[in-house]
Amino acid sequence: MTSAAELPASSGSTFTSHLTPKDHHQTDPLKQATGVYVTVHGHFYQPPRENPYLDAIERQPSAAPFHNWNERIHWECYRPNAFARILNDRGEVVGIVNNYEYFSFNIGPTLMSWLERYDLEVYQRILEADAKSSQRLQGHGNAIAQVYNHIIMPLANERDKYTQIRWGKEDFRSRFDRDPEGMWLAETGVDYATLEALVAEGIRFIILAPSQAQRCRPLPTEDDPQPEWHEVGGSQIDPTRPYRCYLKSKLSTAASPLSTIKEGSGDHRDSHPYIDIFFYDGPISRDMGFSDVVYSSNHFAGRIGSAVRGDHRPAQLISVATDGETFGHHKKGTEKTLAYAFIGEFPNHGWTVTNFAHYLSLNTPTWEVELKPVTAWSCAHGVGRWQDDCGCGGEGGVWHQKWRRPLRNALNWLRDQLIEVYEEHGRQLFRDPWQARDEYIQVMRDRSPANVNRFLSRHQTHKLTAAEQVDALRLLEMQRHALLMFTSCGWFFEEISRPEGTQILRYAARALELAGDVAGVQLEKSFLKRLGLAPSNVDLFKHGAEVYRQMVQTAQISVKQVAAHYAITSLFNSQELTLSTHKKRVYCYTVNEIDYQMQRMGSLTLAVGHLKLVSEITWESESLVFAVLHLGGWDFHCCTQLFTGRRDYSQLKEKLFGVLQQASASQTILAMTQLFREETFNLQNLFAEERHRIMRLLSQETLTRLDQLYTQAYRDNYGVLMAFHRDELEVPQELQVAAEIALGYRCMMTLRSLEQDITEPLLSLNHIVELEAIATEAKHLRCRLNIPEGKQILEQLIVRLLWQLLHDTNGTFATEIQCLERLIDVGYQLNIGISLHRSQELYFSCLHSQIVPLCLTTLANKEDNNQCRQLLKLGQKLAVDVSKVLSQFD
Numbered sequence: 005m006t007s008a009a010e011l012p013a014s015s016g017s018t019f020t021s022h023l024t025p026k027d028h029h030q031t032d033p034l035k036q037a038t039g040v041y042v043t044v045h046g047h048f049y050q051p052p053r054e055n056p057y058l059d060a061i062e063r064q065p066s067a068a069p070f071h072n073w074n075e076r077i078h079w080e081c082y083r084p085n086a087f088a089r090i091l092n093d094r095g096e097v098v099g100i101v102n103n104y105e106y107f108s109f110n111i112g113p114t115l116m117s118w119l120e121r122y123d124l125e126v127y128q129r130i131l132e133a134d135a136k137s138s139q140r141l142q143g144h145g146n147a148i149a150q151v152y153n154h155i156i157m158p159l160a161n162e163r164d165k166y167t168q169i170r171w172g173k174e175d176f177r178s179r180f181d182r183d184p185e186g187m188w189l190a191e192t193g194v195d196y197a198t199l200e201a202l203v204a205e206g207i208r209f210i211i212l213a214p215s216q217a218q219r220c221r222p223l224p225t226e227d228d229p230q231p232e233w234h235e236v237g238g239s240q241i242d243p244t245r246p247y248r249c250y251l252k253s254k255l256s257t258a259a260s261p262l263s264t265i266k267e268g269s270g271d272h273r274d275s276h277p278y279i280d281i282f283f284y285d286g287p288i289s290r291d292m293g294f295s296d297v298v299y300s301s302n303h304f305a306g307r308i309g310s311a312v313r314g315d316h317r318p319a320q321l322i323s324v325a326t327d328g329e330t331f332g333h334h335k336k337g338t339e340k341t342l343a344y345a346f347i348g349e350f351p352n353h354g355w356t357v358t359n360f361a362h363y364l365s366l367n368t369p370t371w372e373v374e375l376k377p378v379t380a381w382s383c384a385h386g387v388g389r390w391q392d393d394c395g396c397g398g399e400g401g402v403w404h405q406k407w408r409r410p411l412r413n414a415l416n417w418l419r420d421q422l423i424e425v426y427e428e429h430g431r432q433l434f435r436d437p438w439q440a441r442d443e444y445i446q447v448m449r450d451r452s453p454a455n456v457n458r459f460l461s462r463h464q465t466h467k468l469t470a471a472e473q474v475d476a477l478r479l480l481e482m483q484r485h486a487l488l489m490f491t492s493c494g495w496f497f498e499e500i501s502r503p504e505g506t507q508i509l510r511y512a513a514r515a516l517e518l519a520g521d522v523a524g525v526q527l528e529k530s531f532l533k534r535l536g537l538a539p540s541n542v543d544l545f546k547h548g549a550e551v552y553r554q555m556v557q558t559a560q561i562s563v564k565q566v567a568a569h570y571a572i573t574s575l576f577n578s579q580e581l582t583l584s585t586h587k588k589r590v591y592c593y594t595v596n597e598i599d600y601q602m603q604r605m606g607s608l609t610l611a612v613g614h615l616k617l618v619s620e621i622t623w624e625s626e627s628l629v630f631a632v633l634h635l636g637g638w639d640f641h642c643c644t645q646l647f648t649g650r651r652d653y654s655q656l657k658e659k660l661f662g663v664l665q666q667a668s669a670s671q672t673i674l675a676m677t678q679l680f681r682e683e684t685f686n687l688q689n690l691f692a693e694e695r696h697r698i699m700r701l702l703s704q705e706t707l708t709r710l711d712q713l714y715t716q717a718y719r720d721n722y723g724v725l726m727a728f729h730r731d732e733l734e735v736p737q738e739l740q741v742a743a744e745i746a747l748g749y750r751c752m753m754t755l756r757s758l759e760q761d762i763t764e765p766l767l768s769l770n771h772i773v774e775l776e777a778i779a780t781e782a783k784h785l786r787c788r789l790n791i792p793e794g795k796q797i798l799e800q801l802i803v804r805l806l807w808q809l810l811h812d813t814n815g816t817f818a819t820e821i822q823c824l825e826r827l828i829d830v831g832y833q834l835n836i837g838i839s840l841h842r843s844q845e846l847y848f849s850c851l852h853s854q855i856v857p858l859c860l861t862t863l864a865n866k867e868d869n870n871q872c873r874q875l876l877k878l879g880q881k882l883a884v885d886v887s888k889v890l891s892q893f894d
Contacts (some may be wrong), residue, residue, distance in 0.1 A: 033319075033356040034140070034141060034356065034358075034362075035142065035366075036366065037318060037319035037366040037367050038318055038319055039319060039354060039356060040312055040319075040320055040322065040353075040354070040356070041319065041320070041321045041322070041355065041356045041357075041358045041363055042308060042321075042322050042323075042350050042355045042356070042357055042358070043321060043322070043323040043324070043357075043358055043359055043360060043363065044106075044107055044108065044323075044324055044325075044342065044345075044346075045107070045108040045109065045110075045211060045284065045323065045324065045325035045326075046085075046107045046108070046109045046110075046325075046326065046327070046330075047109075047150075047188055047326070047327050047328055048081075048082070048109060048110065048111040048112065048115060048327075048328035048329065049110075049111070049112035049150070049154060049327070049328075050073065050074050050077065050112065050114065050115045050118070051114070051153075051154065051493040051504065051507065052114040052153060052488055052491060052507070053073070053074060053507065055510070055559070055561075055591075056485060056488075056510050056511055056513070056514035057514065057561035058561065058591035058592060059591060059592040059621060060591050060592070061074060062692050062693065063692050063696070064503075069792065074115070074118050074122070077333045078119070078123065078126070080332050080336070081328065081329050081331060081332035081333040081339070082119065082123075082126055082332075083123065083126050084332045085102075085103040085104060085107075085328075085331060085332060085339045085342075086102055086103070086104060086125075086126045086129040086130065087100050087102070087129075087841070087845050088100065088101045088102070088103045088339040088340055088342065088343035089101075089340050089343070089844075090340070090343055090344055090347070090348075091340065092885050094885075095883060096880075096883050096884060096885040097844055097848060097883060097885060098885045099343075099347070100844075100848050101343035101347055102132070102133045103133075103331070103339060103343055103346065104129065104133035104134070105132075105133040105136050105137055105146070106137070106146070106346035106347075106357050107146055107328075107342075108146050108148070108323075108359040108360055109146055109147060109148070109328060110147065110148045110149065110150045110188035111130065111147070111150070111328075112150050112153075112154060113150065113171070113172060113175040113176075114152075116175070116179060130147075131179060131180060133146065134146055134180050135180075137359065141358060141359060141361075141362035142362060142365060144185065144361035144362035144365060145180065145182065145359070145361070146359045147176070147180055147184070148176075148184055148185065148186035148187060148188055148360070148361075149172045149173055149175075149176040149184035149186070149187045149188070149207075150172050150187065150188040150190070151168040151169060151187065151188070151189060151190055152167075152168045152171035152172045152175065152445075153168070153487060153490075153491050154190040154191075154491055154493070155168055155190055155487065155490040155491060155492060156190055156193040156380065156387050156390045156492050157189055157190065157193050157194065157195070157198040157201075158193050158194065158195040158197070158198060158378045158380075158386075158387050159193075159391060159412070159490075160490065161419070162197070162201070163438060164419075164487060164490070165197065165201045166201050166204075166205070166442065167441060167442050167487065168487070169187065169201055169202060169205045169207070170205065170442045170445070171442070171445040171448075172184075172187060173187075173205060173207075174443075174446065174449075175445060175449065178449050183206070184207070185208045185209065185360075185361040185364075186208060186209045186360055186361060187202060187207045188210070188211065189210060189212075190492050191380040191381055191383070191390075191492055192210075192211065192212050192213055192216065192380055192381040193378075193379070193380040193387050193390075193492075194210070194212060194216065194378075194379060195375075195377060195378045195379075196252055196375070199249065199251055199375075200251055200277075202279055203251060203277045203278070207279065208279070208280060208361070208364070209246070209279065209282060209360055209361070209364055210279060210280075210281055210282075211281075211282050211283075211284060211323075211325055212281055212282070212283055212284075212375075212379075212381070213239075213283065213284065213379075213381040214236075214239040214240075214241050214243055214283045214285075215238075215239045215286065215379070215381075216283070216375055216379040216380075216381070217236050217239075217241040217247075217373050217374075217375060218235070218236070218237050218373075218375055218376045219233045219234060219235050219236060219237070219373070219374050220233070220234055220236055220247060220371055220372065220373040220374070221233045221234060221371065221372060222370060222371050223248065223369070223370055223371060223372050233374075237376065239286055241283050241373070242313075243282075243283040243284060243285045243286070243311075243322075244311070244313055244320040244321055244322060245320065245321065245367070245369070245370070245371060246280050246282055246321075246360075246363070246364055246369045247281045247282075247283070247371050247372060247373035248278050248279075248280055248281075248369040248371070248372045248373070249278060249279050249280070249281050249372065249373050249374070249375060250276045250277070250278045250372060251276065251277045251278065251279075280364060280369055281373060281375075282321075282323055282360050282364075284324055284325040285311050285322060285323060285324050288307055288311060288322075288324045289324045289325050289326050291307060292324060292326045292330060293326050293330055293334070298330070298335055298338045298341055298342070299335065299337075299338060299341060300341060301341045301342070301344040301345040301348065301349045302349060304341060304342075304345050304349070305345055305349035305350060305353060308322050308324070308350075308355075309353065319366070319367060321358075321363050321367075322355075323360070382396065382496075383396045389408075389495060390408070390492055390495040390496075391408055391409055391412040391495070392408055392409055393405040393406045397495075397496055397497050397498050398498035401498055403498045403499055403541040404539075404541065406538075406539050407499075407500040407538035407540060407547075407548060408495050408538075410534065410535070410537040410538035410539075410548065411494070411495065411500060411505070411535070411538045411548060412495070413534060413537075414531060414534035414535050414537075414548070415489055415490060415512060417530075417531070417534055418486070418489075418512055418527065418531055419486055419489075419490075421519075421525075421527050422482060422483070422486050422519055425479075425482070425519045425522065425523045425525060426441075426479055426482065426483055428523070429475065429479060429522055429523055430476075430479050431465075432465065433465060433468065433472055433475065433476045433479070434463045434464065434465065434476065435463055435464070435465055436463070437479075439463070440463040440480065441483050443459070443462075444459075444480045444483070444484065446459055447459050447480070448484070451620055451621065456477070456623075460473060460476060464476070470623075473623055474623050475522050477621065477622040478518045478521055478622050479518070481514075481518055481621060481622055482515050482518035482519055483515075485511045485514045485515035485518070486511075486515045488508070488511040489508045489509070489511040489512040489515065490508070491507070491508055491511075493507075493508075494507065494508035494509075498541070499540065499541050499542065500538055500540055500545075500548050500551055501540055501542050501545050501555065505551070506551065506555045509535075509548075509551065509552050509555070509556045510556050510559065512531070512556075513528075513552070513556050513557070513560060516528050516531065517560070518622075521624075532549045532553075533549070535547065535548035535549040535552055536548065536549035561691075563617055563626045563628070564644045564645075564682075564683075564685075565685065565689060566590055566591075566593050566617055567615065567626075567630050567644045568630065568642045568644050568685035568689055569590055569689075569691055569694060570590050570595055570615065570617075570630070571611065571613065571630040571631075571632040571642050571644070571685075572632055572640055572642055572685070572687065572690055572698070573690070573694050574600065574602075574611055574613070574632070575602070575609060575611055575632065575634050576697075576698055576701055589620075590617075592620045592621050593617050593618065593619055593620065594617070594618045594620055595615055595616075595617060596615060596617075596618070597613065597614075597615050598613075598615060598616060598627075599613055599614040599653070600612075600613040600615075601613070601657065601661070603661055603664060605665065605667045607635065607636040608633060608634070608635060608636070608667065608669055608672065609633070609634040610631065610632070610634075610661065610664050610672065611631070611632050612629075612630070612631045612656070612657045612661070613629070613630050613631075614628070614629050614647060614653055615627075615628060615630070616628075626646065627646065627647035628644050628645065628646055629644065629645055629646070629647050629648075629653055629656065630642065630643065630644045631643050631656075631660055631676050631679075631680070633672055633673065633676065635669050637702065638687060638699075638702060639686075640685075640686045641673050641676065641684060641686065642685040642686065642689075643676045643677070643679075643680035643682065643684055643685075644680070644682070644685070645680050645681075645682050656679050659675060659679065660672070660675055660676065660679065663675040687699075710745075711745060711749040714741075714742045714746050714749070715746040715749060717739075717742040717746075718739075718743050718745075718746035719746075721742070724739065725739055725740075725743060725785060726785075729785060729786070735785075740785075740787070743785050743787050744782075744789065744790070747778055747781060747782050747785075747787055747789060748789045748790060748791045748794070750778055751778050751791060751794055751834065752791055752793065752794050754771050754774045754775055754778065755771075755775070755797045755798060755801075756797070757771050758771040758775075758801060759797060759801065762801060762805065763808070765816050765819035765823055766819065768805075768823050769819065769822070769823055769826075772823060772826050772830060775830045775834070776826070776830050776833070778834070779830055779833035779835075780833075782834065782835070783833070783835075788835070789835070791836060794834075794836060795836045795837060795838055798827070798831050798836070798838055799831075799838055799839060799840075799842065799843075801827060802824065802827055802828060802831065802838075802840065802843050803842050803843050803846060805820065805823060805824045805827060806824060806843050806846055806847060807846060808820060809821060809878075810846070810847075810850050810854065817871060817874075818874075821875075821878060824878065825878060825881060828840070828843075828881055828882070829881075840883065844884060847878070847879055847882050847884055848884055851879065851886070855875050855876070855879070855889075856889055858871075858872060858875075859872040859875075859876065859889055859892075863892060873890070876889055876890045877890070
């Protein structure tokens with residue numbers, strides 16, 4: 005990776021100065037088209053992964069050690085690009101660049117919603133990057149919108165096309181506080197009907213692959229009213245200029261101020277609607293994804309330079325596009341390459357880093373283009389990858405994709421059935437059901453009761469009753485899931501039973517369920533019949549209907565299961581259950597606990613309760629009664645049923661607690677069975693997150709005992725262990741394991757104590773001394789401490805101590821900085837793989853706003869500079885380049 009040693013060490017956290025025109029430029033390329041412009045577009049996207057019943061992503065074991073794939077890719081890509089390091093030859097941080105400030109980018113709305121919940125700091129960095137790029141590029145921000153949930157637009161019906169665009173626009177507007185100028189099409193899938201919808205919705209430009217163009221020509225002029233067409237169907241189109249694409253059908257006769265060429269342009273097609281199109285450079289974009297060109301900013305710039313045309317045109321754009329996840333996830337560390345290319349390599353070549361909207365504002369298209377009928381960037385067969393056994397997605401494998409067409413047909417059939425349900429029942433509740441669907445994105449962004457009420461008030465045909473409000477929201481959710489079930493990923497790969505295919509079938513199942521709730525229609529049997537025509541490559545499943553039965557129906561969640569989840573977990577949250585009307589949440593359900601009573605008798609624990617569950621999404625509610633018996637260990641017996649009245653509930657509670665007095669598990673279970681007479685639940689029926697938490701709690705006592713036993717074995721045999729190591733003999737596995745577990749346990753206990761005492765420097769120092777002793781022992785005994793939770797605690801403690809040091813002036817600076825330095829050192833000595841990235845970011849953000857001014861003031865006043873020296877040496881310990889400032893104290 006190219007070094008950035010020649011960059012000024014005090015250049016701050018952004019590098020806008022490197023992107024301003026050089027002195028020899030007579031024209032400002034940010035205001036007038038001149039020279040070479042470079043645009044790197046990143047398509048950042050993750051499919052919706054939420055459980056349709058819980059509105060949350062459940063743990064995905066394949067993403068370990070992270071909770072799910074969104075989280076894993078976030079730490080490998082989305083966050084590193086928000087804080088991309090520029091390093092010198094010593095590996096020290098010279099600068100931290102927000103790559104989103106220089107990218108052209110789209111981030112899928114489903115991914116942005118997740119980012120907003122998961123890492124608000126990165127989310128805000130993305131919004132700030134767009135605002136800063138807009139200031140730099142004459143009001144044109146880097147961000148463009150995306151069709152909402154990544155459906156293949158040519159395969160969507162007309163209504164779905166418009167809803168995808170409108171949802172994408174509204175989501176974008178609510179985040180970036182401006183209208184989008186461009187829109188990314190999923191897989192760049194396009195046809196002329198899609199272009200019509202985009203033009204009608206005010207989208208100015210799109211980005212396509214060069215292979216999607218059919219022919220192009222210069223725009224007609226008075227001097228040349230019939231210029232010759234050039235066939236470019238083999239990807240020969242020149243990607244260094246924008247093109248105008250005129251529509252061919254019904255919009256051509258419509259008066260649309262959004263799509264009329266300015267008067268006096270000399271174009272005989274002034275009244276024709278159009279959209280402008282950029283075609284990215286295909287070979288370079290392919291190299292970014294499939295070669296090592298992005299591992300070196302110098303090589304990357306060289307590859308960009310090879311595309312510059314030497315025909316003396318006044319301005320040209322070299323644009324490349326790829327999945328944004330390339331930078332950091334697919335190709336580790338390349339966010340640094342990109343950062344240095346943006347602020348170093350490209351400006352050093354005299355190139356202007358821009359985005360498509362800004363370039364279009366300086367360069368009105370002088371050429372027009374016609375597209376092939378139906379195309380996408382990742383399929384050589386039009387859009388066959390999302391409906392046919394075309395071979396794309398199964399390259400090199402032996403599996404077929406014959407399931408694609410039947411799956412598409414089944415979902416199209418279901419969509420059409422749901423349209424009938426929506427229109428029949430929706431017209432009774434909404435003035436315009438389809439307008440209500442288009443504007444439902446406003447509720448999806450903000451599900452607060454006040455906002456939902458405002459939405460319903462705008463669209464209702466009359467004052468809706470509570471039951472009608474529930475049906476209205478169910479209908480809209482049915483339509484939301486009917487769109488989610490067309491997410492492109494479901495067809496992208498080689499097998500229907502993959503997680504992507506299973507996920508879209510889960511959305512279909514939820515839509516089916518909601519249709520049944522509102523209209524009483526039973527569509528699942530007919531749907532399964534159609535899925536049965538989709539052959540699976542996996543013998544276990546045979547076809548799509550069996551995938552649905554085994555992977556989808558088994559994952560469906562009832563309100564009684566939510567109540568059982570609450571009941572079992574309440575046994576471990578009893579300290580929180582003090583108020584009889586205390587409201588809590590179970591995923592997307594609000595739990596209003598009306599009554600709760602728990603008693604213990606020997607090893608048995610019984611809890612009985614009455615609660616009201618309310619869905620935060622559809623507002624449907626149920627009043628339920630539960631009883632849960634914990635027999636000890638892993639054994640739970642839980643029953644739920646609908647609330648039938650206070651008298652029945654009081655009698656049930658009295659009987660159960662009366663039987664419990666016999667201290668007989670079998671008698672209590674028998675009584676529960678007689679009183680509830682419905683299905684029972686146990687630990688296995690809990691939602692995965694809470695089940696895992698309870699499993700850890702139940703294991704904790706045993707693990708603590710084992711830790712203590714291993715610690716005793718370690719102490720008893722410490723001399724023996726040392727003798728083995730001294731004589732360089734192989735240590736018996738049992739003794740080595742005992743040492744590693746004992747030291748890991750001791751380390752965790754010390755870290756937890758340090759967490760409690762972190763605001764007391766002297767106490768903290770004592771704990772750090774203990775950690776140093778543990779690290780020394782572990783090194784002598786060649787122990788590897790497996791404490792991922794300890795790594796996380798240590799990283800957080802370093803950040804907390806650093807923040808205290810930089811923001812709290814409590815007169816204990818010397819002790820605090822000593823604690824911090826020693827804590828960083830011991831973090832490395834423990835060899836548990838700590839990361840100082842968050843601490844680096846915090847230090848670097850204060851370096852030029854606080855630390856450097858303090859040091860310069862100290863020098864100017866000839867004051868004691870010991871504190872400044874210590875702060876700067878702390879920067880060195882955090883691998884931040886402070887050499888130029890530090891040299892002034894020598």
